Structure formats: C-alpha cells, structure tokens
Amino acid sequence: MTVHFIGAGPGAADLITVRGQRVLASAPVCLYAGSLVPASLLESCPPGARLIDTANLTLDEIVAEMVAAHAAGADVARLHSGDPSVFSAVAEQLRRLDAAGVPYRIVPGVPAFAAAAAALGREFTVPGVAQTVILTRTAERATAMPPGEDLATLGASRATMVLHLAVQRIEAVVADLVGNYGADCPVAVVARASRDDELILRGTLADIAAQVRDAGVRRTAVIVVGAALTASQFPDSHLYSAERCRPS
Structure with a gap:
C-alpha cells in the first residue's frame, strides 16, 4: 500500500x-x-x-x-x-x-498564493518590477522562524512577498515591512481564495491593517505585498518578443 x-x-x-x-x-x-x-x-x-x-x-x-x-x-x-x-x-x-x-x-496541488494571484487578476513576477516571490509567515504561536528569515531582513529585496498564517498579526507585519517597502507600497489580503465566500481587500501598508480589522478577517487568508500588485508601466517580457521569436 x-x-x-x-x-x-x-x-x-x-x-x-x-x-x-x-x-x-x-x-x-x-x-x-x-x-x-x-x-x-x-x-x-x-x-x-x-x-x-x-x-x-x-x-x-x-x-x-x-x-x-x-x-x-x-x-x-x-x-x-x-x-x-x-x-x-x-x-x-x-x-x-x-x-x-x-x-x-x-x-501536488494548487497553492493558496496562486489562487490569490488569480483572484487579484495579477502576475506576481512583472518584468522590470519584480522577478522574485518570497513565501513566508510569522512566528506568533507557531514554530520559531530560523535566523535571517525575519520580515525586516526578507523585505530588504522589496520582492513580491506572500505571507501565510499572518493575517492575525497584520499590524506587526506592517510595522516590520514599512521600513523597506514604504507606507505607500501596494498590499492585498485575499481571504478564502477560490471559495464562494472569497474576500479581497486592496490598499497600502498605510491602510491595510484597518481594512483587515474592519472586515474581521482572522484566518484562512494570505497577505501579498509589493509593487507588482499595481504595476502598469513595465517592459514586455522577452518570452514573446519579436527578437526572440524571429531571430536574425
């Protein structure tokens, strides 16, 4: 068996x-x-x-x-x-x-961060904006994070960050990230992604904690942080460029 x-x-x-x-x-x-x-x-x-x-x-x-x-x-x-x-x-x-x-x-299965990206209608790796996705969490009432994996350290890259199991500590998450990303950095919280009762909150590090608190989101949610969430001015990917598809 x-x-x-x-x-x-x-x-x-x-x-x-x-x-x-x-x-x-x-x-x-x-x-x-x-x-x-x-x-x-x-x-x-x-x-x-x-x-x-x-x-x-x-x-x-x-x-x-x-x-x-x-x-x-x-x-x-x-x-x-x-x-x-x-x-x-x-x-x-x-x-x-x-x-x-x-x-x-x-x-393997569809991960929560992928369902969140679909719900948001966004790609988390946008050319010239973000090419790295960090999947992490926080440590309150859970196994301690290894050295060097605190949010302040991980946030130094300003890569797209997806936090699991952290929405109950949204205020602390904001405090740990705002120094690297800035208060105006786009943030989204997707609760119960892909379910009938899915809830999406969009904002910035300056206002997302209040939105989460007002909506009563306490679990089954991911937090997404990074410029890729709202980027509109960026170069096309090389993947489908004329240069690549029709080389001289």
Missing part, C-alpha cells in the same frame, strides 16, 4: 488536480483536515471508505492511522489544503513514515 499526500487546492473543490481526484476515488482510507478541506471533495471517495477528520488529532495519532492502514494493506489518501510543498506539516509525517517503513507519494 501507499500513502498518497494530495494537495487538495486552496478551497474550491474543483481545483484539485485530475491525478489527486483519481487517487482519492480509489483509496479505501482518507485522512483530511476538516477545517480546511471542502467537504464536497469527500464525495469522490469510494463507497464505504474510512474517512478520518484529522483536525483534532495529534501527529502521532495521524501517523498511527497511516501505519494501521499499511498493516491492513489499504492505500491512504491524505488530503492537505493547498499544495504540500509549503506550510503543510507534511515533512514531519514523511519522517515518521520513513522510520516505520511505510511508502508514500506526493500529488
């Missing part, structure tokens, strides 16, 4: 990949985070599948379910919101499965 870690996407049930849905439809055991994964996705599970909501389980309890399924010869679909490559808590599960000798595979 195999444990399949599946990126379930940012929230909309139809943003799971074809591969992810195919694996989900064939696995007799499904572990999912009920607070983040849309319930309608579970309709793809086969009849009689064992469905386990991991929202209130410890890491050891979650891994024990996988190991038990392995012992019974049952494949497992492990649904994670977004994409497993970032802020998914997959790494510690993989480490324990390695120790237990349980095989696994990872099926």
Whole structure:
C-alpha cells in the first residue's frame, strides 16, 4: 500500500488536480483536515471508505492511522489544503513514515498564493518590477522562524512577498515591512481564495491593517505585498518578443 499526500487546492473543490481526484476515488482510507478541506471533495471517495477528520488529532495519532492502514494493506489518501510543498506539516509525517517503513507519494496541488494571484487578476513576477516571490509567515504561536528569515531582513529585496498564517498579526507585519517597502507600497489580503465566500481587500501598508480589522478577517487568508500588485508601466517580457521569436 501507499500513502498518497494530495494537495487538495486552496478551497474550491474543483481545483484539485485530475491525478489527486483519481487517487482519492480509489483509496479505501482518507485522512483530511476538516477545517480546511471542502467537504464536497469527500464525495469522490469510494463507497464505504474510512474517512478520518484529522483536525483534532495529534501527529502521532495521524501517523498511527497511516501505519494501521499499511498493516491492513489499504492505500491512504491524505488530503492537505493547498499544495504540500509549503506550510503543510507534511515533512514531519514523511519522517515518521520513513522510520516505520511505510511508502508514500506526493500529488501536488494548487497553492493558496496562486489562487490569490488569480483572484487579484495579477502576475506576481512583472518584468522590470519584480522577478522574485518570497513565501513566508510569522512566528506568533507557531514554530520559531530560523535566523535571517525575519520580515525586516526578507523585505530588504522589496520582492513580491506572500505571507501565510499572518493575517492575525497584520499590524506587526506592517510595522516590520514599512521600513523597506514604504507606507505607500501596494498590499492585498485575499481571504478564502477560490471559495464562494472569497474576500479581497486592496490598499497600502498605510491602510491595510484597518481594512483587515474592519472586515474581521482572522484566518484562512494570505497577505501579498509589493509593487507588482499595481504595476502598469513595465517592459514586455522577452518570452514573446519579436527578437526572440524571429531571430536574425
């Protein structure tokens, strides 16, 4: 048997990949985070599948379910919101499965930052404006950030920055970034990206905290900071230039 870690996407049930849905439809055991994964996705599970909501389980309890399924010869679909490559808590599960000798595979999904870019109708890497995207978070009530990954240090590049798990600390985020980006730097907060109740707030570092507070946004949101959000005067990409497409 195999444990399949599946990126379930940012929230909309139809943003799971074809591969992810195919694996989900064939696995007799499904572990999912009920607070983040849309319930309608579970309709793809086969009849009689064992469905386990991991929202209130410890890491050891979650891994024990996988190991038990392995012992019974049952494949497992492990649904994670977004994409497993970032802020998914997959790494510690993989480490324990390695120790237990349980095989696994990872099926990528649509990450929250990509869904946010789509909702905003923007590209985060604009020619001549921003060619780097920093994905990060803050450390309050979470694992401490490694040295050198504080917002003031990361913000020195003025690259497009996407912050996960940070909207509850929006005032502190603004305070850490305003020195590098400036108070007039464009900011967007996208809550529940791709869902029916998606909410988009647009502003600057000077006013975004008040908007977030007034809207009551407390979770399931990403903060996007950078000039790419509003850039309109920039050179065309070399990708489709006449020089590249019709070389002399």
